[in-house]
Amino acid sequence: MNVARKSGTRKEIRETPSKMFYNILFLLLVSYRATQALENGLARTPPMGWMHWERYRCITDCKNYPNECISENLFKRTTDLLVSEGYAAAGYEYVIIDDCWLEKSRDNVTNKLVEDRYRFPSGLNHLADYIHNSGLKFGLYQDYGTHTCAGYPGVINHMALDAQTFAEWDVDYVKLDGCYADTATMDAGYPEFGRLLNKTGRPMIYSCSWPVYQEYEGKIPDYEALKQHCNLWRNYDDIDDSFESVAKIMDYFSKNQDRIQPHGGPGHWNDPDMLILGNYGLSYDQSKLQMAVWAILAAPLIMSNDLATVRPEIKAILQNRDVIAVNQDPLGIQGRRILIQKNIEVWARPIMPRNAAGDYSYAVAFVSRRTDGAPYPISFNLKEIGLRSQRGYDVFNLYDKTEQLGLYKSLDSFYTRIIPNGVNFYKFTVLGSPNRY
Numbered sequence: 111m112n113v114a115r116k117s118g119t120r121k122e123i124r125e126t127p128s129k130m131f132y133n134i135l136f137l138l139l140v141s142y143r144a145t146q147a148l149e150n151g152l153a154r155t156p157p158m159g160w161m162h163w164e165r166y167r168c169i170t171d172c173k174n175y176p177n178e179c180i181s182e183n184l185f186k187r188t189t190d191l192l193v194s195e196g197y198a199a200a201g202y203e204y205v206i207i208d209d210c211w212l213e214k215s216r217d218n219v220t221n222k223l224v225e226d227r228y229r230f231p232s233g234l235n236h237l238a239d240y241i242h243n244s245g246l247k248f249g250l251y252q253d254y255g256t257h258t259c260a261g262y263p264g265v266i267n268h269m270a271l272d273a274q275t276f277a278e279w280d281v282d283y284v285k286l287d288g289c290y291a292d293t294a295t296m297d298a299g300y301p302e303f304g305r306l307l308n309k310t311g312r313p314m315i316y317s318c319s320w321p322v323y324q325e326y327e328g329k330i331p332d333y334e335a336l337k338q339h340c341n342l343w344r345n346y347d348d349i350d351d352s353f354e355s356v357a358k359i360m361d362y363f364s365k366n367q368d369r370i371q372p373h374g375g376p377g378h379w380n381d382p383d384m385l386i387l388g389n390y391g392l393s394y395d396q397s398k399l400q401m402a403v404w405a406i407l408a409a410p411l412i413m414s415n416d417l418a419t420v421r422p423e424i425k426a427i428l429q430n431r432d433v434i435a436v437n438q439d440p441l442g443i444q445g446r447r448i449l450i451q452k453n454i455e456v457w458a459r460p461i462m463p464r465n466a467a468g469d470y471s472y473a474v475a476f477v478s479r480r481t482d483g484a485p486y487p488i489s490f491n492l493k494e495i496g497l498r499s500q501r502g503y504d505v506f507n508l509y510d511k512t513e514q515l516g517l518y519k520s521l522d523s524f525y526t527r528i529i530p531n532g533v534n535f536y537k538f539t540v541l542g543s544p545n546r547y
């Protein structure tokens with residue numbers, strides 16, 4: 111959500127007395143139910159998939175941009191490419207329509223949401239079938255407020271009807287944005303929509319944008335409530351197509367990690383926004399960097415790119431099984447930025463396997479924020495970066511599979527050289543675990 115949109119949101123929340131009365135009534139009506147948890151059993155590991163927003167935004171002109179407009183055609187082509195290019199086999203599963211899929215008004219008889227009839231001529235059930243028949247799952251965007259961020263109808267006065275419509279359309283994943291809404295009602299309203307989704311009986315992952323709108327108003331989100339009611343949630347700004355944007359998100363997540371990191375886990379994830387690999391803004395090494403940090407953060411891996419034009423070396427990063435395994439680690443512990451030295455950041459995440467003493471293995475990303483030329487040499491004592499097992503660790507380079515770096519004990523110092531705006535990403539497998547003695 112950009113600043114303009116934010117002020118748009120603010121404009122919407124100036125309340126008239128009758129609106130205030132409605133809000134209070136609404137809060138009373140839903141708050142007694144808000145203690146009921148989502149408990150849909152979904153997203154035990156961070157969801158993986160594809161969503162159109164970062165790459166395609168709100169292109170609706172299919173006459174001039176037939177291959178780029180938000181249309182049935184785009185999602186069918188992407189579904190095909192997810193399968194034929196190997197992304198589906200690597201775990202990318204959800205095909206998610208973001209904003210700009212609706213007609214500007216609801217059906218005037220039934221009040222139901224209506225997909226844009228020109229751009230989705232066969233209807234959403236047809237598209238859902240197409241996606242399901244390819245072995246993938248179907249996601250859809252909506253907004254908690256009166257309008258979506260791009261100005262299409264939102265759910266606020268039609269929550270039960272819309273939840274039911276999503277179930278009828280065979281939706282598997284719902285992203286509920288928070289433009290043009292009163293943030294004061296979100297603590298009750300978002301759980302209510304989750305409850306209505308659950309009530310349909312159809313399992314749907316529930317992605318909430320509730321915390322980011324609260325953060326914008328200087329309010330600390332209630333993470334315990336988020337964990338109870340949402341499978342994932344957007345914490346911060348929209349990602350744009352630049353390294354600057356990736357870095358800004360990384361900075362937000364690390365500076366606020368004490369209050370954010372503990373809340374990620376199986377069934378409930380912090381979401382730093384989409385992967386932008388394969389677009390215009392990131393170099394090859396910056397692409398490795400985003401993928402590594404998103405793996406450490408246990409972030410949903412939702413790509414937004416044109417799968418037809420992703421270069422082979424970028425595709426190899428997106429499909430790197432070892433990096434994906436870090437992201438999808440079953441313990442689901444979100445990693446942290448452990449330290450910064452000379453503008454080199456060390457990010458680490460405890461992962462499987464564990465050994466008999468209970469020590470974890472770790473994924474460790476050495477991230478350079480330097481821009482001064484040559485690869486920068488640096489060494490760290492393992493203990494200093496949190497790797498304390500007495501047994502030691504086998505070290506493996508996750509991006510260069512041929513590089514097995516050998517055995518390191520916790521007092522050993524680990525030396526590496528990182529190129530500007532690059533990453534070296536390693537797995538430290540603890541000794542004494544079932545497959546490492």
Ligand code: GLA
Nearest residue numbers: 111112163208209259260348
């Ligand atoms: C907000 C969200 C984005 C995207 C757009 C669509 O800005 O944060 O991810 O969904 O709305 O309008």
